[in-house]
Amino acid sequence: MFKKSVGVWILLSSFFTPVAWSEVAQAKGSVDDSVNNSVANRAVPAGQPLSADTLLDNMKTAFKQLNYDLSYVEIERGRITPMRYSHGLIDGVSVGHLLSLNGNPREYLRRGNITSFFEAEQPGYSLSSTAIPGLLFNLMATELTLDESLYQAIYVGGKSRVTGRLSQVVRVVPNDKYRFGYLIWVDLTTNLPLRIDMIKDSGEVVFQVMAISLYQFPDVTPWLEQLNSVKLPPVLSAIQTQALMPAPTKSEWTAAWLPNGFKQIVSNKHQIAGIDQIIDYMQFSDGLVDISIYVNTNVKAGSLSQGLGVSGQISLQSKITDDIEIVVVGEVPSMTAKKIADSVVRNLDN
Template sequence: MFKKSVGVWILLSSFFTPMVWSAVAPANDNDDNSVAKHNVPAEQQLSADALLDNMKAAFKQLNYDLSYVEIERGRITPMRYSHGLIDGVSVGHLLSLNGNPREYLRRGNITSFFEAEQAGYSLSSTAIPGLLFNLMATELTLDESLYQAIYVGGKSRVTGRLSQVVRVVPNDKYRFGYLIWVDLTTNLPLRIDMIKDSGEVVFQVMAISLYQFPDVTPWLEQLNAVKLPPVLSAMQTQALMPEPTKSEWKAAWIPNGFKLIVSNKHQIAGINQTIDYMQFSDGLVDISIYINTNAKAGSLSQGLGVSGQISLQSKITDDIEIVVVGEVPSMTAKKIADSVVRNLDN
């Protein structure tokens, strides 16, 4: 059943070419739910928090097609995201355009995953993966102890469109900051830079085309009608992941706001060994900690096959290897690695 669904999925994808109905659909002044009508002239400039709120609302409410690239360490990954409201339900589809095919379809709060060489599956209350979608789902400024949003001022052009820029500044040195370009007409995000204190860009999402439509595109309606894999039950979901356990190890230090979301033991295929694993998240980025108690038998740094990550820090002491991976500054990853100790409370 899964293979048949994926076959239809890929077939639909191959037929899709974005139709330029209009570069920007006009806002309906009679529609109280219209996001575009909230645009204001410069003299009535909204606050940075209000701009971010409008951006997130537009991302979930408008009918549009956004093509963009993810840029990291010289590697460019093109993506296309299509969104529309169908019978009042938010429907979004993300497709990778190069390399192994990856597709994700989100209907309401259910996301279906189609990744290379894996049977498709659906999960409830799980977002499409990626910085763009994490950012749209995270209330960055809700906890002011973590981040502050600042309106940069002026106008800037991205992919030929005028935008306003918001800077999201972390309140500590253990996270990256962000620059976000918000389209003046639609309030949709046009560019996102993940930046160091120095201003160096370490990861970037850059729009290359944006089309807003007056109605849901026939493509998205057709895709919405495709039969997708059923939502996995709690038991089936656990089968995809190692059984959660209380770790024999702990991080004595972790940046404020990060919470433990995964703790288990599982095997790393690259070195054919079982390791201790912990994952932390602040809602926007994740930090993963791997502990290998038999480093002589094989190195985690080689076996993990990590790619597309900002930082990787590794240390070996008394044949115990600790590796920290995450979208945080390298000094943060190192400080976490140095703090990992045996969990004497366990």
């Protein structure tokens, strides 16, 4: 029902595009100048640029508080995925809508701390305290430099243009060699992110978020107000949430080494498509990126590597010893994934 309703509003919004809405906004005054928002228009004394940490804080605040429409592409190894994110404050509540524009439909609507998921042909469902998936939203929800043992932010200096808008650049550097770094372009007018590069030590870009257009509005856009009125699936209970995924179990395997800051968030047994047997699965996160470990104890039944499709920023490392296959997948450098795979051993405590 939601998809049908959303499809109608998306169709309607094609007649009321961000450009058309910006013309309405301009009737009230300049779009950028009409919003006297302390987040978007903070005065900076001449010769005193904001610190990198302050720029990142302002970016996250603007991302959650302003009314805007951001169209962008995700780029990985030549594959381009266009996305559109609309955001506004409705009765003081942050409302965001993300829509994939190519391929299988993916749609997410977040109201406050509740996110509704609509992916491919699966039934829609809602989860509490769960963010919209994707690097852009992970960055907006993560305190990158709160734990100084993980990252530090550096103001690059100067100004750059992205999608025709002036921006300042912040470099986020990991404090170890086991993570990727980031370059973030922050719009000077709105403080919203215009470009995010996930980079190797060498400077090579392995994943990129690039803005195509950005429109800021003085009021919530009509199509977002309409989407906000659509009835969404109820929030799943803990029992219902577990029904969507295999029951948690204590794995027979463990990783003897993980980069600092990674904590286990999932442990279970389940079946991989094309592999006619149950495998051990563990997932770890440092708050920004995830690492998954798969253990296949019967390679003769089929290789896990054949059933796991990865590309771009995601590394995959596989090793087979004594008919036991270990696969590590994650948004980390390949050497990190290999070191984790080499450290996986049987859990003697189990």
